[in-house]
Amino acid sequence: MKNHLFIFCWTILTVGYAQRNFDEVEITSEKLTDKVYVLFGAGGNIGLIVGEDAAYLIDDQFGPLTPKIVSHVKTITDKPINFVLNTHHHGDHTGGNENLANNGATIIAHENVRELLEADEKTSEAAYPVITFNDKMTLYLGDNQRLLAMHVNPAHTKGDTYYYLPEANVIHMGDNFFAGRYPYIDIKSGGDIDGLISNVTMALGMLDENTIIIPGHGSIANISDLEDYKNVLVELRKRVKKAREAGNSLEATQQMNLSKEWDATHGTGFINAERIVEFIYKSAD
Secondary structure, three states, X not given: OHHHHHHHHHHHHHHHHHHOOHHHOOOEEEEOOOOEXXXXXXXXXXXXXXXXXXEEEEOOOOXXXXXXXXHHXXXXXXXXXXXXXXXXXXXXXXXXXXXXXXXXXXXXXXXXXXXXXXXXXXXXXXXXXXXXXXXXXXXXXXXXXXXXXXXOOOOOOOXXXXXXXXXXXXXXXXXXXXXXXXXXXXXXXXXXXXXXXXXXXXXXXXXXXXXXXXXXXXXXXXXXXXXXXXXXXXXXXXXXXXXXXXXXXXXXXXXXXXXOOOHHHHOOOOOOHHHHHHHHHHHOX
């Protein structure tokens, strides 16, 4: 019954996005370094890097917002948006792909992102990445800047990528990091709690106290915030797995109040306590 209710709610949410009046959305930005910014609007956070000859976007939110996003970028730089890099395939991160590609941008993503977009009948071919990579890739942006693309373990989806600027010490983690809230693990698209914890652990090992972290959703964060996020995931996984191995059904496990310490802060968004327990219950090894 709960699964049917979630499918219904997800359908309503999807339709709501399709019918939403994006005229009300304001695009804002925060300067992170001399060349790196984050843009906020509706959907996933957008990374903006100003290269020597071009501007690079990491994700692009919903299609109807493209004119506002482009206009806002122009207030920051007169460099053209020649490249768009996707952290994964979800529409709140790739909805502007088609518009930006038609305006001359090259779309880049992991090969699994293209596969998942191709499987979505509602997505136009113009929105597909035209350059894909398997494991990792480096873009040389000029001005002594590099952008490292790193495909990580299936976690939020099977196409997740971190984009790291080593010279600026900034990383965009996509939806592997929902700052201050429970994450969405898209199991149907290859998402997995064990992969998520592994990816966050890897990020913690490569970053330092000065690293600026752009999460897929939420405010700009640091390594301490990411450590807190990992601790919540690890403890929840331990509790849910223990309950499952004791023979409790999903429904019974959801009623055990296993996430009570964090529900007031982390469970008030789209993913509530029942949903995060379900994700872990179904995907933990």
